[in-house]
Amino acid sequence: MSSVVGESQREFHYGQQDFEAVRALLYQLTGIRLADSKDSMVYSRLARRLRALKKASFPDYLAYLNTHPAEEELFINALTTNLTSFFREPHHFDVLRAYLTAHPETRQIWCAASSTGEEPYSIAMIVAEHFGRFDTHVKIIASDIDSNVLRQAEQGIYHFDRIKGLPEQRCKQFFFKGKGARAGYVKVVPELRAMVEFRQLNLLSPNWSVKGPLDIIFCRNVMIYFDRPTQLTILERMVKLLSKNGLYIAGHSENFSHASHLVKPAGNTTYQPNYIGR
Ligand SMILES: C[S@@+](CC[C@H](N)C(=O)[O-])C[C@H]1O[C@@H](n2cnc3c(N)ncnc32)[C@H](O)[C@@H]1O
Known part of the structure; x- marks a missing residue:
């Protein structure tokens, strides 16, 4: 050992x-x-x-x-390992923006391993920027198994370093700067916070509280912790929740070429449901 x-x-x-x-x-x-x-x-x-x-x-x-x-x-x-960041793997947020343009009817996005919240808030920022307002018809559901990270995500408070790389406009529009005892911290504005619904959800559980149809599932950097049979079971259940034009977005080291009966590639670690196999 x-x-x-x-x-x-x-x-x-x-x-x-x-x-x-x-x-x-x-x-x-x-x-x-x-x-x-x-x-x-x-x-x-x-x-x-x-x-x-x-x-x-x-x-x-x-x-x-x-x-x-x-x-x-x-x-x-x-x-659990909860490593995450705002706009991690930034190309996926370009995919999201393009999807919203091509599919104005987008209703539901699920972020299935949302950790401390940086990922779903990044999704919410793109949605808000796309529509030019916070109050949209797009519902963003964020879930994780870990109740600790969910609590942090719900609070939406981050060390200033976490948003250092963001363009100034985003920092101003989406975060309040802490003062006094909260100096060095930022908090997501309540309008952005209200765009995301957090839930505790174990991907292994037979009953998920998330129901379809979903337009996009962000399931990034969690499947790597599972063995292949578990990955396939979860992927199949997720694909069944996706709309016909839906997207499954995976993490940078997650590859589903072995699951061509469920999904087909649609870009860099992005997949569409494979309706032929369904
Ligand atoms: C490395 S983080 C990925 C965070 C984010 N998706 C990203 O890519 O930046 C993995 C997350 O998966 C969660 N997780 C691990 N096993 C899970 C399970 N069985 N069900 C739901 N979430 C799980 C962990 O709690 C952790 O927050």
Whole structure:
């Protein structure tokens, strides 16, 4: 087992068996497949939970988890990777703008792993810019499994550094600058906040609260954490929710050439439902 923190320096005993038990449970609950290289990350993130609950060992913590379902949420929150940014993979926002022009009837966009909110707010900014107003007929649903990041997203407060790269006009139109105790932070304006509806949703769950028809699904940089059968199951369910002209937008390292019965390429990591296969 590779480790960043040497075993002798660790506060809790942590062996391969502990890592395997955590990995199996996380997979069962979320579909996330942890690579072997994540063993140290698992230790450092869960050690905080052991400390908070005053558990003496990983088996003690896992036994507690077994009998306290409420802890599952904190276990999941501790182990997700939430890296994101405003206008990440910017070409997808050009795709969105072009789609809105070609499809004025666009009604629903789903951002299916929205993390701390930068992605759905970027979508909302493009929609607002396209229509020249905040109050439009386009509904933006943003979801994530992690209740922590959803809370942050709902607040819409970010460190100023997060919007440093945005054009001045966007910063002015879409963010308030914090003053006093909030200096160094920005908050999305209430009109932009109101364009996005946040929900907690586990993509592995058999019941999704999001219903079709959807015009665009942004499902970026989450499928990479799932194994191929899980990816295919989720992709199939999503494709069924898309309208005939709908778009599925994937992350930069997600490729669905193996799923040609479900989707066909429509540009850079962008797909259309494959109606022949449906
Ligand atoms: C790396 S972030 C991607 C954020 C954003 N889509 C982007 O591309 O910038 C992955 C997100 O997927 C979420 N996630 C992981 N497993 C999930 C699941 N089973 N259901 C829903 N969301 C999940 C994580 O909580 C995390 O916020």
